[in-house]
Amino acid sequence: MRHVISLLIENESGALSRVSGLFSARGYNIESLTVAPTEDASMSRMTIVTTGSDDIIEQITKQLNKLVEVVKVVDISEAAHIERELMLIKLRATGKDREEVKRTADIFRARIIDVTEASYVVELTGNQAKLDAFIGAIDNTLILETVRSGICGVGRGDRILKL
Amino acid sequence: MVLTGAEIVIRCLQEEKVEHVFGYPGGAVLFIYDALFQQEQVRHVLVRHEQAAVHAADGYARSTQKVGVALVTSGPGATNAVTGIATAFCDSIPLVIISGQVPTAAIGQDAFQEVDTVGITRPCVKHNFLVKDVRDIAATIKKAFYLARTGRPGPVLVDIPKDVSMHKCEFEYPQEISMRSYNPVVKGHQGQIRKAVQLLLEARRPMIYTGGGVILSDAAEQLTKLTRLLGFPITNTLMGLGGYPASDRQYLGMPGMHGTYEANMAMHYSDVLLAVGARFDDRVIGSPAHFAEEPRKIIHVDIDPSSISKRVKVDVPIVGDVREVLDEMIRQLEAGKARPNAEALAAWWKQVEEWRSRNCMVYKNSDEIIKPQFVVQKLWEVTGGDAIVTSDVGQHQMWASQYYRFDKPRRWLNSGGLGTMGVGMPYAMGAQLANPGATVACVTGEASIQMNIQELSTCKQFRLPIKICNLNNRYLGMVRQWQELFHGGRYSESYMDSLPDFAKLAEAYGHVGIRVDKPADVEPALREAFTKHKNELVFLDFQVDPTENVYPMVQGGKGLTEMILSAEDL
Known part of the structure; x- marks a missing residue:
């Protein structure tokens, strides 16, 4: 089963390798991992997408909690939550493709943020499925580069992960 | 007071009441060694290899309740220390390791004797730090000691670049420490403990299974009281040996791969199993699937939540310090009127005694050739069962654990988790320094002892009168045993050729060496070592039966009830 684990961790050098090292050492999967400081610069928030049985997810959260620098761990996918991922995709945009790419971007509410004579850079935010759908909708031969951020997640309503 | 970083390091150790530091100097720690030189409170023990420094600090910690401290230089000093650190990590031993690092400006430049010590040790420490500013040294060392000794203990490494140890700043040792990200649970959940006590009282075939957690939390007294x-x-x-007196009737011996028949059968067929400070290790329960075939309720007390329900499903988890939880169980039992079901318990004991009557630890003694088990039995007799016994890893380790009956905690020091050959002598060194008046024996083999044989020199320098009992069978015995049983008797590289004359070798280092060839000479030799040479290191080289195997045995991957009791079962 796919799970989205959010955690708060001390913003110390090496903190990221403690988390990624834990996953590789114990043979857990990481589908994506994002990390950046929070409004409190001494702390970072990490979103990890992983897969595993209930037993494995239980061990993952326990092992993460055991890391000395980890402040809090929550499996946000246990209840209602929101996921967003950012994608920047560079597409060949010449001739009739120029108009077609623009139209597709509009349909997906994506924005074109860089334009040259031969290319567009399209910015798109959404859940993983939406980003996948956009890639599916674009002629594969037009794709020059794809950059995806991995997902950020947050619980809905009263579910708050804070110190 | 303005001090250099190096002086601050030493002052911190003094503040932590550290009496012994085990270490080896080098370029990156020169300032720290200079500061060490200019004081007398912290005594330095110069080992001959950094691995032994960490093992000795580890043995020091295991035999006391204190944090062991090691000091090593950058690069090879740190990498040599890694085996020691990993060994302590696997057995949750509180250590603080201070390593030198190349100057901050040189980090990342592939400087001489530079390695990423924090990176290399990350998976085998409880936590580690790289101190980049002299003003952070005191708080970091304070944190290191706090982390090492609280919660589930473990080794903590502090890496200090050379320039940081040279810079100066105002020194003040923090009195308090609080970390928002680290708050280990101490007291167990009242409701869970009540549930556990209820289960214990209703049990018809109860069994108590305890591990190293009992020793680490100094809970042997509580465990004994509760069990009785x-x-x-x-x-x-x-x-967990010594957690409960081995000479007591309620004690069934050790469980697991080389445990007793009665302990394994009682573990397997119990209806309520109380696990305390133990982790259902593969060497203890064998195959988890086989273990789960028999339905039983499991109560698991452990300070580390991640140890609970890791290998087997637990019915009543209790997270907390073992001693606190056992105290609370005793309190609840004594406060209530309910007692265990006497009738059911009597029937269960009848079954247990039947298993015990198989006498699984009996071995065939000989007048011609020394049996290794016999040496350990005699060692137990001669030392009155009250020595601190260290061991290395292999057959001799199992025989020592099976035939030396430990009645007290912190008397048995061995590498259980990592299984590190070469720990025996350094453990004995640490234990002897921590307990100057104690009788310390190291049960080892001719292969293990050679992994840190250079420490005979350290023992001479610091006049450590440890007694080394070498069960010399000219083989990597445990490897040979598995090759005999599972690899068609093809003894690939397990014969120890070109062995030195250990007695002469010990003499060359300035110690007493005794070679023992005949069973009749075992006891006199031991008596001579422990009385006549009480204050000297004695290397007893016992020439034992090279074909002897360790029994009983549960083969890897098999279940606890599928035991080989002796060679006849094969």
């Missing part, structure tokens, strides 16, 4: 109060059978794992 309940009247249940009990087993101590390899790491």
Whole structure:
């Protein structure tokens, strides 16, 4: 089963390798991992997408909690939550493709943020499925580069992960 | 007071009441060694290899309740220390390791004797730090000691670049410490403890299974009291030996791969299993699937939540310090009127005694050739069962754990988790320094002892009168045993050729060496070592039967009830 684990961790050098090292050492999967400081610069928030049985997810959260620098761990996918991922995709945009790419971007509410004579850079935010759908909708031969951020997640309503 | 970083390091150690530091100097720690030189409170023990420094600090910690401290230089000093650190990590031993690092400006430049020590040790420490500013040294060392000794203990490494140890700043040792990200649970959940006590009282075939956690939390007294109060059978794992007196009737011996028949059968067929400070290790329960075939309720007390329900499903998890939880169980039992079901317990004991009557630890002694088990038995007799016994890893380790009966905690020091050959002598060094008046014996083999044989020199320098009992069978015995049983008797590289004359070798280092060839000479030699040469290191080189195997045995991957009791079962 796919799970989205959010955690708060001390913003110390090496903190990221403690988390990624834990996953590789114990043979857990990481589908994506994002990390950046929070409004409190001494702390970072990490979103990890992983897969595993209930037993494995239980061990993952326990092992993460055991890391000395980890402040809090929550499996946000246990209840209602929101996921967003950012994608920047560079597409060949010449001739009739120029108009077609623009139209597709509009349909997906994506924005074109860089334009040259031969290319567009399209910015798109959404859940993983939406980003996948956009890639599916674009002629594969037009794709020059794809950059995806991995997902950020947050619980809905009263579910708050804070110190 | 303005001090250099190096002086601050030493002052911190003094503040932590550290008496012994085990270490080896080098370029990156020159300032720290200079500061060490200019004081007398912290005594430095110069080992001959950094691995032994960490093992000795580890043995020091295991035999006391204190944090062991090691000091090593950058690069090879740190990498040599890694085996020691990993060994302590696997057995949750509180250590602080201070390593030198190349100057901050040189980090990342592939400088001489530079390695990423924090990176290399990350998976085998409880936590580690790289100190980049002299003003952070005091708080970091304070944190290191706090982390090492609280919660589930473990080794903590502090890496200090050379320039940081040279810079100066105002020194003040923090009195308090609080970390928002680290708050180990101490007291167990009242409701869970009540549930556990209820289960124990209702049990018809109860069993108590305890591990190293009992030793680490100094809970042997509580465990003994609770076990006697309940009247249940009990087993101590390899790491938990001495947690409950081995000479007591309720004690069934060690469980697991080389445990007793009665302990394994009682573990397997119990209806309520109380696990305390133990982790259902593969060497203890064998195959988890086979273990789960028999339905039983499991109560698991452990300070580390991640140890609970890791390998087997637990019915009543209790997270907390073992001593606190056992105290609370005793309190609840004594406060209530309910007692265990005497009738059911009597029937269960009848079954347990039947298993015990198989006498699984009996071995065939000989007048011609020394049996290794016999040496350990005699060692137990001669030392009155009250020595601190260290061991290395292999057959001799198992025989020592099986035939030396430990009645007290912190008397048995061995590498249970990582299984590190070469720990025996350094452990004995640490234990002897921590307990100057104690009798310390190292049960080892001719292969293990050679992995840190250079420490005979350290023992001479610091006049450590440890007694080394070398069960010399000219083989990597445990490897040979597995090759005999599972690899068609093809003894690939397990014969120890070109062995030195150990007695002469010990003499060359300035110690007493005694070679023993005949069974009749075993006891006199031991008596001579422990009385006539009480204040000297004695290397007893016992020439033992090279074909002897360790029994009983549960083969890897098999279940606890599928035991080989002796060679006849094969």
